[in-house]
Amino acid sequence: SQKIEQNSEALNIQEGKTATLTCNYTNYSPAYLQWYRQDPGRGPVFLLLIRENEKEKRKERLKVTFDTTLKQSLFHITASQPADSATYLCALRGATNKLIFGTGTLLAVQP
Amino acid sequence: SAVISQKPSRDICQRGTSLTIQCQVDSQVTMMFWYRQQPGQSLTLIATANQGSEATYESGFVIDKFPISRPNLTFSTLTVSNMSPEDSSIYLCSVEGGGYSYNEQFFGPGTRLTVL
Numbered sequence: 001s002q003k004i005e006q007n008s009e010a011l012n013i014q015e016g017k018t019a020t021l022t023c024n025y026t027n028y029s030p031a032y033l034q035w036y037r038q039d040p041g042r043g044p045v046f047l048l049l050i051r052e053n054e055k056e057k058r059k060e061r062l063k064v065t066f067d068t069t070l071k072q073s074l075f076h077i078t079a080s081q082p083a084d085s086a087t088y089l090c091a092l093r094g095a096t097n098k099l100i101f102g103t104g105t106l107l108a109v110q111p
Numbered sequence: 112s113a114v115i116s117q118k119p120s121r122d123i124c125q126r127g128t129s130l131t132i133q134c135q136v137d138s139q140v141t142m143m144f145w146y147r148q149q150p151g152q153s154l155t156l157i158a159t160a161n162q163g164s165e166a167t168y169e170s171g172f173v174i175d176k177f178p179i180s181r182p183n184l185t186f187s188t189l190t191v192s193n194m195s196p197e198d199s200s201i202y203l204c205s206v207e208g209g210g211y212s213y214n215e216q217f218f219g220p221g222t223r224l225t226v227l
Contacts (some may be wrong), residue, residue, distance in 0.1 A: 032214065043115075043203050043218030044154070089153060098169075099144075099216055101154040 002027040004092060004102035012108045013080055021075040021105045023090035028100075030092040033066055033073050038087045038104065047088075048075075080109045113137060113206050115219035123225045124194055131190045132222045134204030139184035141208030144216070145177070148201040157202075160187040184209065194226045 004025045013019050023033070032051040036044035050057040050066040050073065057064045063076040077084050090102045114137040124130050134143065143160040158166040158179055166179035181187040191198050204219040211217065 034215070041221070041223075043205070043221050044216075046215045046217070049214050098156060098159075100156070103153045 002100070004028070004090065004100060006088075006090060006102040007105040008103060010106040010108055012110060015081060015109055015111050017080055019077040019080045019084065019107055019109070021088050021090075021107065023073040023075070023102055025071050025092060025102075028071070028092050032093055033064075034091045034093070034099070035062075035064055035073075035075050036089040036091060036101075038089060044089055044101075077107075080107075082109045082111050085109050113140065113211055113217040115204060115206060115217060117202075117204055117219040117222050119222060120220065121223040121225075123227065125227055126195055128194055129190055129192045130194065130224060131188050132202055132204075132224075134187045134189070134219055136185045136206050139209045140206040140211065141184075141213075142206060143181060143187045144205045144207075145179060145187070145189045146203040146205060146218075148203060148221070150200075154203065157189070160189075191224065194224075196226045199224055199226045 006023050034049045035047045037047055038044040048059055048064045050064045052068055061078045065074045085108050087104045087106050089104045091099045093099055116135045118133045145157040146154040147157055148154050156169050157172045158168040160166050160179050160181040162181045176192050178190045201221045201223050203221045205216045207216045
């Protein structure tokens with residue numbers, strides 16, 4: 001069956017460090033993969049998109065990698081800040097053209 | 112980015128009743144979707160709201176339980192019918208396309224539903 005898995009445990013890091021979140025998928029051949037941020041009581045907010053023919057994408061302090069052989073995406077936040085604390089969701093757009101979300105990883109950046 | 116509002120923002124309902132949730136977008140969009148997010152869980156797609164025709168439901172969701180309307184390109188409603196405590200969840204509207212990129216979905220703030 002198709003699965004999208006993210007670190008189920010919360011990730012706690014110190015301010016200024018790089019946070020790395022993982023998204024693994026099985027039985028998908030996604031055209032692209034997206035990362036969203038969700039704060040408590042709010043809807044997800046789009047952050048980055050990376051296509052299947054791209055290895056890496058950057059936006060300010062954010063970096064996403066996409067390895068279609070490993071079926072994995074890594075999401076990095078450099079120089080992390082307490083304001084980066086949130087749940088981060090990866091999402092895939094597969095053959096059905098619908099967006100399917102992973103379980104999300106809660107990131108807590110300690111000052 | 113699209114500005115999306117949902118009404119109500121939250122509600123507490125009795126078992127067996129129905130609740131209609133409204134989603135309004137500030138400009139015309141091509142696609143509108145309804146998701147459910149249960150406590151501590153990720154988002155599950157309920158259906159795609161089609162303008163002028165019946166919604167397209169995902170596996171496990173049926174029209175009798177979750178009737179959806181989309182009378183125009185900026186508005187949709189989701190009704191949760193004959194509610195039970197298992198329907199307690201956050202319901203989210205999202206949009207795509209129109210004047211916005213097809214590669215990015217915008218989400219409303221959600222409606223937090225509690226069924227007693």
